[in-house]
Amino acid sequence: MRILICLIVLGSTQLVYGGCPAPTSQELQEWEQGLDEGKNSLVYEIADRLYHLPEEPWAEDHRRLLLKVLNRHQEIRYNLGKDRPVIGEGVIPKDRGHYAANMIEMAAWQEDTRFIPFIADHIGGGLLPEISLANLGEPAFEAAMANLDERFDGWSNQQGAAGVFEIWLGKKTPFLLHGIKRERLRKELFRMSLAEVKEARFFAINVLRHFNDREVFAHLESISRNDTFALDGRFPVRSHAQEALDYMRTNGGVGGF
Secondary structure, eight states: OOOEEEEEETTEEEEEETTEEOOOHHHHHHHHHHHHTTBHHHHHHHHHHHTTSOSSOOOHHHHHHHHHHHHHHHHHHHHHHTTOOOOSBSOOOSOHHHHHHHHHHHHHHHOOGGGHHHHHHTGGGOHHHHHHHHHTOGGGHHHHHHHHSHHHHOHHHHHHHHHHHHHHHHTTOGGGTSSHHHHHHHHHHHHHHTOSSHHHHHHHHHHHTTTOSHHHHHHHHHHHHHOOOOBTTBOHHHHHHHHHHHHHHHHOOTTOO
16 A cells, blocks of 8 residues: 655645655646547556555546546557557657556556446456456456457457456355356356367366356366367366366265265
8 A cells, every 4th residue: 555645835735645746636637638639648647647546446536537548548559559540649658568557456446337348458467457357246247258258359368257257156246146147157158168269268167167067067077078189198178177077076066966
């Protein structure tokens, strides 16, 4: 947690976080105007200042500004990735990955469903986006489901999305105990567990072990005997499925086996 310091300046109290003064109302207004005018370098200057604010949900005016910063960053990232011209003006730093990591942290602090698209877009970036998306609960379900599809944005996003579902199922989150969402997830995991992309099979098995019913058990038994992926004479997906079966046996099956 960053240290909060209060400075007395000309008879008024100004909050300083991590050695950096909190933005004033005037600065917030000027920044929003600058973003609306397409000043791209301002995106990263603002991100630097906001990163010194407390690691907790902020006031609405700060959240609104952060949303604008994240959206503009995403536009820049997308256009550069597609070799398209970036609309606006200002120098864009080359170390955008550093800024993106800080932006993910700030989005996570807010515990606000409006930040789901940004967090989900970076779900392959490690534990923080997985945990923060899981903490947002059922409103994040569709974003997590979209990232299970390798056609969406590659296997690292699949891994992150699978991590979100592991958290939910491991905690027996109510909205996945029964119903349409649970069945949609089961169907997608069955597809993934037989996918051509071998990484997808591992991620699917990790999640399927939490279903712990007869149908899933039989499916994993089949994979443990028949999966075709081989590596140096071994069958790692088969072994992974067997480990999942052992986990299910140890934790007692819902289906009564």
